[in-house]
Amino acid sequence: MLEHHARLVALFDYAREVVGRKKLQKMVYIAKKLNFPFGEKYQFHFYGPYSEELTLRVEELCNLGFIEETKEKVSGYYQYRYTLTGEGEQFLKHYDLDLEPLKDCVTSMNEKPSRMLELISTILYFDHLSNGEIVEKIQVVKQKQKYTEEEIEEAFRYIEDLKSQQ
Amino acid sequence: MLQQLNEEKVFKDPVHRYIHVRDSIIWDLIGTKEFQRLRRIRQLGTTFLTFHGAEHSRFSHSLGVYEIVRRIIEIFQGRPHWNNEERILCLAAALLHDIGHGPYSHSFEKVFNLDHEDFTQSIILGDTEVNSVLKKVDGDFPRKVSEVIAKTYENKLVVSMISSQIDADRMDYLLRDAYFTGVSYGQFDIERILRVMRPKEDQVVIKHSGMHAVEDYIMSRYQMYWQVYFHPVTRSAEVILSKILHRAKALHEEGYTFKLEPIHFVSLFNDDVDLDDYIKLDEGIIQFYFQAWQEEKDEILSDLCERFLNRRLFKYMEFNPNDHMEHWHRLYTYFVKAKIDPDYYLIVDSSSDLPYDFYRPGEEEERLPIHLLMKSGEYRELSRESTVVEAISGKKRTDHKLYYPSDLVERIEDQDLKRKISEILEL
Missing domain, CATH: 1.10.3210.10 (Hypothetical protein af1432)
Incomplete structure (x- = not known):
């Protein structure tokens, strides 16, 4: 019961804090692509892979008091900060999730800027294509972000690093 | 041309x-x-x-x-x-x-x-x-x-x-x-x-x-x-439907012999669906199997199919995982004692399990919002201009429900067990 919710709570437990909804979306997507058992369905949207199911589930976790959402104004726009609550910790105790390998992955992703996670998740979204085709695809679907060659190379390297840790 | x-x-x-x-x-x-x-x-x-x-x-x-x-x-x-x-x-x-x-x-x-x-x-x-x-x-x-x-x-x-x-x-x-x-x-x-x-x-x-x-x-x-x-009765039907599919898959994995071989389901059970198999599936095919499975000797499968086809749906109660977690654990144990398999008959369903979405104003580039074109030529996000939309955007929009078969609970012979379950389910 509510295993998908519990896995998300575990992610917040490992991350301690996630700043930004976009960042959260991309972290879960990347973890899912690395075969961690997140069940949220993703589709490609304007800003890359996005899961409405995840958005609503996070809203549920906030309403239940398992995570706390803080809205902060940052240079003209709003940003959301998520932290695990005591109730969330209690909730997690009901589950034996065996997600320890997720910890390093989450910690590492959490240190990356959301712009980079957006690029990484977009690369993973097109991972059925060759690397050359992926680069072409990024230049089409992420034209506005103007990713540099260095950033794209870094993203590919990072994906290999994450995969080698599995 | x-x-x-x-x-x-x-x-x-x-x-x-x-x-x-x-x-x-x-x-x-x-x-x-x-x-x-x-x-x-x-x-x-x-x-x-x-x-x-x-x-x-x-x-x-x-x-x-x-x-x-x-x-x-x-x-x-x-x-x-x-x-x-x-x-x-x-x-x-x-x-x-x-x-x-x-x-x-x-x-x-x-x-x-x-x-x-x-x-x-x-x-x-x-x-x-x-x-x-x-x-x-x-x-x-x-x-x-x-x-x-x-x-x-x-x-x-x-x-x-x-x-x-x-x-x-x-x-x-x-x-x-x-x-x-x-x-x-x-x-x-x-x-x-x-x-x-x-x-x-x-x-x-x-x-x-x-x-x-x-x-x-x-x-x-x-x-x-x-x-x-998000209608709770529809969700009850959906819960039963998904449990039928789970049960049929579990039986197939156990090597159970169906009276009618579910040939249209085999590739689904084996996680190996090709396009030809998929295109053959329609509601007529599915209903045919549900009709047939009512006659199966597996009591759970036949009962769930009979419920779905004859609209004998599960009842529900509001469920708050924060307050009711202990209740759920107790209910789970009581259901096992009463020989009602809780994996098929005690289900929590959440709003996030449903495939629909609310309007989102696209903060933090989460999702592209609706933009209004102002007379000046600039764009403004809808909820910044509309108090109606802003009000709806901030409302609590989630819920969780616990589904269970009240008729099976009614038929529990152990009166003490029945009373304990009924108290929690507020029957």
């Missing part, structure tokens, strides 16, 4: 009155077996068990989305940012956007780990009648249609006509679902919205003067979620 029909064809439609077809390619797509299959898949899955009128199909919805896009294009003609060479691409993508849906697709996708969008891509790009028709436009046309539907096409304006927070898909399903369920709150002034839509570089925007019509659309969307899409 694309071939046109000698005479315009029209379909009578209860929502849009008429659906107009002039392009041969659209007419031919409608005639393909993959598109005709959509007649045999209900748009709202199990909702007909709550709202008996909700028998409409994905076929009629797909035609409706096509018709809305056709009308949007008429409004966009000659305006900046609109490239009329994209016209037939928009129409084909609108018509085919749901081509990969299967019967009761929400439950099927969850249980068998499928994604109808993958099948949409396969039907458009694979060896199918749809693909053959699309290739008549040009060899690259199927790829473009598939990319528009997958939202990865380079022209974001085209994508946003079919998939955005105010798109032809949503506008049709809200009006159509309201019409067929018979509810009065799904209505909004689509003619007005279409008239105030404007093409921009990356998306469709709405002239500020049309804001109130869009407010109505957002309100109707909000009400339809709670009154129709």
Whole structure:
């Protein structure tokens, strides 16, 4: 019961804090692509892979008091900060999730800027294509972000690093 | 020049009155077996068990989305940012956007780990009648249609006509679902919205003067979620449906011998579904098996099928995981003692388990919001201008329900056990 919710709570437990909804979306997507058992369905949207199911589930976790959402104004726009609550910790105790390998992955992703996670998740979204085709695809679907060659190379390297840790 | 029909064809439609077809390619797509299959898949899955009128199909919805896009294009003609060479691409993508849906697709996708969008891509790009028709436009046309539907096409304006927070898909399903369920709150002034839509570089925007019509659309969307899409009785039917599929799969994995070999399910059970198998699935096939499985010796499978077909649904209570976690653990134990398998008869269902979405203002670039085009030429996000939309955006929109079979609880012979369960379930 509510295993998908519990896995998300575990992610917040490992991350301690996630700043930004976009960042959260991309972290879960990347973890899912690395075969961690997140069940949220993703589709490609304007800003890359996005899961409405995840958005609503996070809203549920906030309403239940398992995570706390803080809205902060940052240079003209709003940003959301998520932290695990005591109730969330209690909730997690009901589950034996065996997600320890997720910890390093989450910690590492959490240190990356959301712009980079957006690029990484977009690369993973097109991972059925060759690397050359992926680069072409990024230049089409992420034209506005103007990713540099260095950033794209870094993203590919990072994906290999994450995969080698599995 | 694309071939046109000698005479315009029209379909009578209860929502849009008429659906107009002039392009041969659209007419031919409608005639393909993959598109005709959509007649045999209900748009709202199990909702007909709550709202008996909700028998409409994905076929009629797909035609409706096509018709809305056709009308949007008429409004966009000659305006900046609109490239009329994209016209037939928009129409084909609108018509085919749901081509990969299967019967009761929400439950099927969850249980068998499928994604109808993958099948949409396969039907458009694979060896199918749809693909053959699309290739008549040009060899690259199927790829473009598939990319528009997958939202990865380079022209974001085209994508946003079919998939955005105010798109032809949503506008049709809200009006159509309201019409067929018979509810009065799904209505909004689509003619007005279409008239105030404007093409921009990356998306469709709405002239500020049309804001109130869009407010109505957002309100109707909000009400339809709670009154129709999140209806607890429909969710009960959906819970039973998914448990039937789980049970059948589990029995297959145990090596159970079905009285009627479920040949249409074997590739699903084995996580090895190919396109031919998938296209054969429709609601007729599924209902046939459910009828047959009522006669199975496995009591859980036969009981769940009998419940689904005869609408003997589970009862429900509000469930707050924060307060009721201990209750749930106790109930689980009591159900085991009462020999009612809790894995099939004690289910928590959450709003996030449902496949619908609320309007989101797109903070932190989470999702592209609806933009109003102001007189000054600048864009403003809808909820910043509309207090109505702002108010709805901040409301609590989640719930959790615990589903259980009250009739089985009633039949528990151990009176002490029955009393304990009844107390928790407030029976």
